[in-house]
Amino acid sequence: MALLYAEGVSVSVDNRPLLTEVHFEVDVGELVCVIGPNGAGKSTLLRALCGEAAMENGWVHFKGESLPSLPARNRARQLAVLPQNNPLSFAFTGLELVALSRTPHATGTERDRAICLEAMAALDVSHLSERLYPTLSGGEQQRLQLARVMAQIWRAEDGGDRLLLLDEPATSLDIAHQYGMMRAVRDFARSGVAVVMTVHDLAHASGYSDRILALKQGRSMAYGSAESVLTTENMQQLYGYSVTVIPHPVTGKSLVVADV
Amino acid sequence: MTIARIRALNLAWWLLPAVFASSFVTAVAVGAVYLSPSQVFVALSGQGEGGLARDIVQAIRLPRAILAAGVGAVLAICGAMLQGLFRNPLADPSLIGVTAGASFGACLAILLGAEVAGAFGSLPMVSIAAFCGGLTAVALVYKVAKGINGTSVATMLLMGIAVTAFSASLVGLMEYFADNEMLRRISLWRMGGLDAASYPRAFLILAVLCGLLVTMPRFGSSLNVLLLGESQARHLGVDVERVKTTLIVFVAAGVGASVAVAGSIAFVGLVVPHMVRLWVGPDHRQLLPLSALAGAILLLLSDTLARTIIAPVEIPVGLITALIGVPFFISLLRKNKRSL
Numbered sequence: 001m002a003l004l005y006a007e008g009v010s011v012s013v014d015n016r017p018l019l020t021e022v023h024f025e026v027d028v029g030e031l032v033c034v035i036g037p038n039g040a041g042k043s044t045l046l047r048a049l050c051g052e053a054a055m056e057n058g059w060v061h062f063k064g065e066s067l068p069s070l071p072a073r074n075r076a077r078q079l080a081v082l083p084q085n086n087p088l089s090f091a092f093t094g095l096e097l098v099a100l101s102r103t104p105h106a107t108g109t110e111r112d113r114a115i116c117l118e119a120m121a122a123l124d125v126s127h128l129s130e131r132l133y134p135t136l137s138g139g140e141q142q143r144l145q146l147a148r149v150m151a152q153i154w155r156a157e158d159g160g161d162r163l164l165l166l167d168e169p170a171t172s173l174d175i176a177h178q179y180g181m182m183r184a185v186r187d188f189a190r191s192g193v194a195v196v197m198t199v200h201d202l203a204h205a206s207g208y209s210d211r212i213l214a215l216k217q218g219r220s221m222a223y224g225s226a227e228s229v230l231t232t233e234n235m236q237q238l239y240g241y242s243v244t245v246i247p248h249p250v251t252g253k254s255l256v257v258a259d260v
Numbered sequence: 261m262t263i264a265r266i267r268a269l270n271l272a273w274w275l276l277p278a279v280f281a282s283s284f285v286t287a288v289a290v291g292a293v294y295l296s297p298s299q300v301f302v303a304l305s306g307q308g309e310g311g312l313a314r315d316i317v318q319a320i321r322l323p324r325a326i327l328a329a330g331v332g333a334v335l336a337i338c339g340a341m342l343q344g345l346f347r348n349p350l351a352d353p354s355l356i357g358v359t360a361g362a363s364f365g366a367c368l369a370i371l372l373g374a375e376v377a378g379a380f381g382s383l384p385m386v387s388i389a390a391f392c393g394g395l396t397a398v399a400l401v402y403k404v405a406k407g408i409n410g411t412s413v414a415t416m417l418l419m420g421i422a423v424t425a426f427s428a429s430l431v432g433l434m435e436y437f438a439d440n441e442m443l444r445r446i447s448l449w450r451m452g453g454l455d456a457a458s459y460p461r462a463f464l465i466l467a468v469l470c471g472l473l474v475t476m477p478r479f480g481s482s483l484n485v486l487l488l489g490e491s492q493a494r495h496l497g498v499d500v501e502r503v504k505t506t507l508i509v510f511v512a513a514g515v516g517a518s519v520a521v522a523g524s525i526a527f528v529g530l531v532v533p534h535m536v537r538l539w540v541g542p543d544h545r546q547l548l549p550l551s552a553l554a555g556a557i558l559l560l561l562s563d564t565l566a567r568t569i570i571a572p573v574e575i576p577v578g579l580i581t582a583l584i585g586v587p588f589f590i591s592l593l594r595k596n597k598r599s600l
Contacts, residue, residue, distance in 0.1 A: 052491060076497030083491065089349065090487050090542035093262055103485050104497035130262040152496065 001064055002027045003161050003194045004049065008058035011041075011048050011218075018044045019218045021058070026194040026211075028161045031186050033205035034198045035229075036215035037239055042198040043084060045215065046165045049196065050081050062163060076104035077159035080149040084167045086141070094120070094128035094136070094144050101152035119151035120144075122184045124177065138172040146181065156192045164188070166197035170204060182208040202256040206230055206248075214238050230254040268540050276553040280329075283560040287325040288317055290564055292571060324457035328563040328577075329556035330465035331454070331518045332528055336555025337472050338514040339529030340536075340548050341507050344483035346413055349537065352530040353515040356416060356508070357397040357423035362519035364427040365393020367434050367446050386449065387461075387520035394516030397423050402508055413490075449523050451576030454563050461521040468517045472510060473552070479507065480545035487542065525578045528555050531589050538593070558585060 002025035011019040019041045026032050034042045047053035049060055051067040060067060067075060080101070088097070095113075098120055102112040120126045123143045128136060133144065146169055153162040166185070170178045178201070186208045189195040199205050205212050205226060212229040214222040216238055222229045232245045235256050242259040288304070289295045295303070295313050303317035335353070342351045353359055369389035401423055405416035435443060482503045485493045490500050518525070532555045533547065540546055562580040569575065 050495070052494075072494070072499055073497035076495060079495065081492075081495045083489075086488065086492070088487060089347070090537075092487075092542055093265065096541070096543065100485055100488065101496070103481050 001061070004060070004062050004163055004196070006049060006058065006060045009045070009048050009055055009060065010057040011044050011053050012056050017218055018053075019048060019215075022215070022218075022220050024049075024213060024220070024223070026163075026196055028192055028194050029190055030210045031189040031195045031197070031208060032211045032213060033209035034196065034213045034215060035200075035202060035205055035238070036221075040215040041218040042215055043167050044218075045213075046081070046167050046196065046198065050079060050165055052081075063161070073104045076152065078153065078161070079163045079165070080152040081165045082145060082149045082167060082169060084171070086145045088133055091132045091134055094125060094131050094133065097133050097144055098129075098148045098151050101148045104152070105158055107158065115154045116147070116151050119147040119154055122150065122188070123147045124180055139174060139177060142169070142172055143177065143181065146185075150184075150188055153193065160192075162193045164193050164195045166195065168198050168200065170199060170201060178204065179207075202230060202235075206253045206255065207251065226254055230256060265541050269546060272536070272540050272546075272550050276550060276557065280553050280557050280560075283557050283564070284325055284329060287328065287560045287564045288321045290568055291316070291321060320457075323459045323462045324454055324563070325560060326462040327457040327465060327521060328454050328559045330462065330469050331522045331525065332532075332555035332557070332559025333552040334465060334469050334472060334514045334518050334555075335525065335528040335559075336532040336536075336551040337469075337476070337548055338511045338518075339555075340533035340544070340551045341479070341483065342511055342529075343533055344486060344544055345504060345507050346417065347487055347489070349534055350530070353511060354424065354524075354526075354529075356420035356511070357401050357427070358394045358512055358515040359519060359524050360424040360427035361397025362390040362394035362516055363450060363524055364430055365389035365391070365396075366449055366519075366523075367431045368393075370442055370445050370449065371434050371438055390523075391516045391520040393427075394519055395512050397427065398508060398512035398516075402505075448576065451523065451578045453566075453574070453576045453578070454522050454559075455574055465517055465521050468514055469552075472514060473549075475506075475510070476548045477545070479503065480543075480548060483507075483544040483548075484542075523576075523578065525559070525581060527578075527582045527585055528558060531585050532558060535585075535589055 004026045006022065006024040009019055009022040009024070010017065022045060034045060036042050044053055048055055051060070062079070067079070095116060098116040099112060102115065105112065117126065120129060123146050125140065125143045125147055128140055128144060133141060136144070146166070149164065153159055153164060169181060169185070173181060182204050185195055185197070209226055211224060212226055213220060214229055214234065221238055222234050230245055232243065235243045235245060243256050244259055245254050245256050247253070248255045285297055285300055289297060289300045293312070293316055295316070299313045300317060303314040304322070338353050342353060342356070343349050366386050366389055369386040401416055401419040404419045405412050435446060438446060482493070482498045485496045485498050486500070486503065493500050515529070533551045536547055536551045536554050540550060558581060559577065562584055563577045565584070566575045566577045566580045
């Protein structure tokens with residue numbers, strides 16, 4: 001069985017269905033991108049996967065067990081979640097913020113510090129370790145938060161096979177840092193982590209994901225490899241907008257462009 | 261940690277205990293009869309041939325200094341805990357209705373003339389009524405804010421405001437019907453004062469302080485993580501509901517006890533943790549103990565001033581805390597404008 005296995009997941013709020021019968025699985029080393037228009041249920045899916053949103057139907061198994069049944073600290077060593085908004089008005093320095101991720105561990109200050117610095121290097125935020133968080137730009141704050149959730153599950157020794165859920169991690173990053181981040185996350189996945197992330201930029205999904213889940217109005221519309229999901233027909237149906245899918249002139253990967 | 265921050269921490273851990281010790285000695289030494297530090301030490305150690313100095317220190321000034329330090333420390337810790345819990349550097353014990361509830365209890369007791377009537381471990385009924393009022397207010401706020409999805413911080417703040425407004429109206433009504441003598445006692449009580457210091461009061465607040473100090477290390481890192489938001493704290497392995505409930509109970513007990521023994525002393529709970537945070541950063545493992553020290557210092561110095569500035573008249577200490585603290589606070593804010 002896959003590391004994360006979700007079957008028939010349905011979530012409703014006030015009798016309004018947000019997710020209906022979504023089936024989904026991710027294995028260690030895989031990066032899955034969830035795409036779909038605004039309000040399609042992408043964030044709700046992530047929240048259902050980590051046990052934050054109550055499911056009406058269906059179940060989610062992580063390593064064959066339900067996540068809420070795991071002891072909190074034990075769970076925190078194997079699962080890290082980055083929500084869309086991370087407001088913080090207290091003046092932690094960059095390194096202090098990333099170091100909060102090591103709270104569930106008992107690895108010792110020295111090792112924790114080394115892990116945090118590695119994670120910060122991976123997201124190109126080493127130079128922010130001494131800066132105060134509230135004084136940073138939106139993109140810098142976002143990269144620090146990403147470094148924080150990755151540092152939380154950085155080593156296989158602490159949690160075995162791990163799961164990382166990211167909700168629109170590319171928000172407010174410049175183009176170089178968007179792709180730097182995608183590469184860092186994919187490399188992280190290859191080190192023994194299952195990664196599920198929601199994205200809006202389809203080039204990210206096309207370039208770096210192992211599989212793509214397309215959600216439309218809370219239902220799974222397509223699920224599979226980038227080539228099979230990112231087709232002109234699928235994308236027009238998914239977004240209700242006229243688009244064309246062409247191969248990228250350099251990489252050959254599927255590229256979704258609007259017909260303006 | 262930045263080098264500047266490590267330096268600030270080292271300085272704070274060196275400076276605050278030293279200033280605390282000297283303000284404690286000053287509080288014991290200064291008053292209607294001036295005692296030299298050596299007289300203070302002799303009297304405190306219980307050696308020597310007794311006499312006036314020893315009586316003054318042991319019967320009057322020592323319990324008062326302990327009470328001042330204890331109340332200051334408890335209020336500052338409670339303020340720091342609440343600010344962390346609400347993720348808002350402007351939170352204050354009065355926000356969740358503790359102070360208002362305690363005021364209501366005290367006014368009711370004054371109005372009913374209960375102070376004369378009973379004494380329980382030499383704590384007058386007014387203090388007991390204040391303590392009960394504070395706990396009731398928090399219990400009410402907490403009960404409403406606790407829903408199926410855990411405790412909502414926003415609801416709790418709103419309920420705190422509602423309870424505060426409600427208590428204020430009731431107190432206003434009581435003041436309207438009170439006679440001149442009661443009115444004066446109510447308003448004096450509300451300004452806060454340490455003039456009724458006694459060993460039982462001092463030991464009550466010390467007991468509460470010890471409780472807070474013993475459990476504090478367990479909450480430091482949980483509070484740090486809580487600053488990221490409740491759902492992140494949960495994902496980082498913190499039992500958020502348990503931490504929140506425990507902290508609210510602690511704060512209610514701490515503020516309730518300090519209001520009971522010293523009336524409502526404004527400003528300490530709000531501004532002391534804020535000042536310490538501006539100085540050493542938001543890490544609660546350092547912030548909580550350093551705030552305790554700073555709160556104790558502020559109240560010791562304020563009380564010494566309140567007793568001596570126009571002696572033999574005593575000014576209510578609650579008025580002095582703001583007079584000393586605010587200029588200092590403003591200067592810190594100005595200095596840190598860029599980094600905030």
